[in-house]
Amino acid sequence: MELEKLFRETNCERKIGSIFFSEMKYGNELACDSFRNPLTATSRDSGQKMVDTSIVCDFLYLLRQRYVKVGLIASDDDDFIPAALTAEAWGLEGYLIRSPGRGLDLVTGKIENSPIKFWRE
DSSP: OHHHHHHHHTTSSSEEEETOOOOOOTTTTTTTOOTTTTTOOOETTTEEHHHHHHHOOOOOOOHHHSSOOOOEEOOOOOOGGGHHHHHHHHTTTTEEEEOSTTHHHHHHHHHOOHHHHHHHO
């Protein structure tokens, strides 16, 4: 696997702060271990497709199956807002961390105790 080779050659750790990543997968493999993994034909001339949807699927799957206690997506992309709101509706701790002043801030910023958090002022 090329990712494993990169880790060995660059001494890159699978750890950020106190968080350790025990398994790394390519972006075209869903966390749910679908028998249809890996997803094929995800690249287009205009760029890669299905990335946001795959992240949302993994985020919700890992939370719903209780594989993780807290889910976090750090992005300014409004496409991730419904995932954080769905996690909240299911009673799960799933958050979207984003910059203020972007997209739907006026809507999500008015939600009390919102799962959408801003990382800077």
